[in-house]
Amino acid sequence: MTELDAAGISDPALRAAYTECRRINAHHGRTFFLATRLLPARARPAAHALYGFARMADELVDNPEPGTDPKAALDNVAGMVDEVYEGGAPADPVLAALADTVRRYGIRRELVDAFLHSMRMDLTVTEYATYADLAEYVHGSACVIGLQMLPVFGTVVPLAEAEPSAAALGEAFQLTNFLRDIGEDLDRGRLYLPGEELSAFGVNRELLVEARRRGLPDPRVRRALAVAVSRARAVYRRAEAGIPLLRPESRPCVRTAITLYEGILDEIEALDYDVLNRRAVVGKGRRLAVALPQLLSVWARGHVRRL
Secondary structure, three states: OOHHHHOOOOOHHHHHHHHHHHHHHHHHOHHHHHHHOOOOHHHHHHHHHHHHHHHHHHHHHHOOOOOOOHHHHHHHHHHHHHHHHOOOOOOOHHHHHHHHHHHHHOOOHHHHHHHHHHHHHHHHOOEOOOHHHHHHHHHHHHHHHHHHHHHHHOEOOOHHHHHHHHHHHHHHHHHHHHHHOHHHHHHOOOEOOOHHHHHOOOOOHHHHHHHHHHOOOOHHHHHHHHHHHHHHHHHHHHHHOOHHHEOHHHHHHHHHHHHHHHHHHHHHHHOOOOOOOOOOOOOHHHHHHHHHHHHHHHHHHHHHHHO
């Protein structure tokens, strides 16, 4: 039985829409896609749809097609979101899959709106003074993703009780992205690490740009990034605290995602924080070493239930 069959998705157009979201997830989100293999088959299409929507909007901002207006493109997506919540069926396959997922799992409108708001912020805001200033962006770009996924994961407690940890999960992933992608973000004119935190170590945008241009590590940058890594690890601990609140069948997915994504911080440390010109990635071997035992365990439990 396929994921789509397990989820009861039979309409051919809708099956094609979910298949496109799965392709986007597999291509762009290797770590998250691997973790979704640990979800029950019936829940995977919704996870792919939520990822596909987030990635589509993010790409409109970060990698717009030549000659296109990112703001107009986001406005167009917002119009399709209106259609989603008005009960329509958007022609775009990613939005069609999102619409079906919204109806199945009751994804709240304000979570989608907050995400699009943060995507618009990327068009005009290029840096943040403090973590408090950054909080609005992180909420919309990351925390709400965890909150959107929560009904798909399911909980053994009232949903509201698990929401703080779900939000922390998105925040932890985003703080990791900021560290991993700092060089690429500088190339786009953006700096997410707050200026106040950097300046405590004698670091500013100009120093970061120059260090990236010259390809030479700087001890001041190392110290600043080390503190940022510690901050991110503390948020992962908050996210981990929510795993027991999830349905048992969803816990391996989240536990694996945390282990793999926090592994990026391990790689940053292994590079001695020299990430302005080097990308910290968790290698395929380590990803499989973490995920394979969980996959085998999930398969074994499912096999036993079928006997």
